[in-house]
Amino acid sequence: MNIRPELLAAQTTAWQHLGWPGTWWTGAERVAIVAETRHAASCTLCGARRAAALPAGVAGTHDTLATLPASAIEAIHRIRTDSGRLGETWYRRLIGKDFSAAHYVELVAVVAITVAVDSFRAGAGLPPFDLPLPQAGLPSRTQPDRVTPGLAWMQVLMPDDWAPPVPDLYRSIPGPRERGRGNIHLALSLVPDAMIAWWDLFEPMYLRSAEMRDFHHEFRAVTHPQIEMLAARTAALNQCIY
């Protein structure tokens, strides 16, 4: 099968990166999040909650690999199996002293990368990647200073508030800024390295911002209208309102 080199490289890099220490989780913990994301797909409790009108009304315990804190397990399972019905009340109950908003944001990125890479491999008829190899080292535990509350459930780094030494998450240098036009670019910005890892994977799978708006050229073997139809259909199937 002939996969675009840029697409293949983005997938391989993103997958290997999941095994590296992140900002708030170790490499081993990030690999455990990947494994739990895969495991959640067959969780009996998640299946029952997904079928229920009110997921919170279904009691029970998750079928889990049990290597992560309970809050992380709940987050992974709900994001993997029923993300369209997540609400802020659920999020606020999860977040606490040992599971910060920043831990949560990095976890969301790891789950999303796992889902995206696994979905692509399955969709294209390719076998799933083996779990990434966990790399030794400690999380950097760094957070941007000038973060803003109120847009998302957690604080975000607004593009105009970015400054070194925070990584160039909006690709502001050398300019013009390549990321940050849409709110979705800001969603993971509390953990800049997580945001960068996601968008470095996603853009070769979809389109870069400039390519999205360039209707005079086609950049993929499917056209702009086909791409947008696929995106809309996938969002609807996931009950996503963004």
Added chain:
Amino acid sequence: MDGDPTSGVAAADVLAAFAEAIVTDGDALPHARAAVVAALGEAAMIDAAAVVAGFNGITRIADATGIPLEPAKADETEEWRAALGIDSFAALKS
């Protein structure tokens, strides 16, 4: 746009079935994949799989962070969001 987001899109039916098969990870996937290859070729199947898989991830980011849709984008997409029933999903959040 007439409110139907698939209208006028080449091979919309096979692409929509492919998207559904990937998202639901169901038994229909091999057939749906073969139909896209037959209609549009292998390179298109790969790029279609990449778009669906990417949006399978990014929808989780949007929904798990509560990031809101920009007002201008909501206005632009009002018709086909209604056609797909997307706005009704907000009432299901808890």
